[in-house]
Amino acid sequence: MMARDLSPQATAKFKAQIEAHYAALLDEIESELRRSRRDSHVELAGRVRDMAEDSVADLVADLEIGDLVRHSDELFAIKEALDRIASGAYGTCVDCGEPIGLxxxxxxxxxxxxxxxxxxxxxxxxxx
Ligand SMILES: [Zn+2]
Incomplete structure (x- = not known):
């Protein structure tokens, strides 16, 4: 397994990029939820409590689930990358252990x- 040649400065730069991407993604999710949800927050909370089949189906439709799944994949990738930065594994391929090209x-x-x-x-x- 080759040692990672990523400098602390380079890692910090990537970390800042990932964190900026994370913040932008959260903003996007928030505005999408606000857009797709025509009900008030109180109403939505009421519907979540009322787990009757129809309400759940409506809620899922409102949240445009496709977008949320895509976002959750991205959020997961961001979380993993930040974890790898914290553990010092960032920039190393999880499969072969070689450095990932800059x-x-x-x-x-x-x-x-x-x-x-x-x-x-x-x-x-x-x-x-
Ligand atoms: Zn690899």
Whole structure:
């Protein structure tokens, strides 16, 4: 396993980018929820308590679940990246243990796989 050559400065820069992305994502989710939810907050809370089948179906439709799933994937990737920064594993491929190229991290600071493993991983996912 090769040692990571990422400097503390470079790691701090990626961390700042990830945190900025996180803040922007939370803003986006909040405004989407506000937009898709025509009811007041109080009404929504009432509907969540009333777990009758129809209310739940309405609520899910209102929240535009597709977007939320996409956002939750992103949030999860952000959380993982911040965890890896905290543990010192950031910038190292989770599959092969080699350093992830700086160009790849620049393009996607939350990347957890090197380019080769990313392609492999995606082809496995598609094949399943
Ligand atoms: Zn790899």
């Amino acid at each position: 160009d790849r991290l620049n393009a996607q600071p939350t990347a957890k796989r090197c380019y080769v493993c990313k392609i492999k991983h995606e082809s496995v996912v598609v094949a399943e």
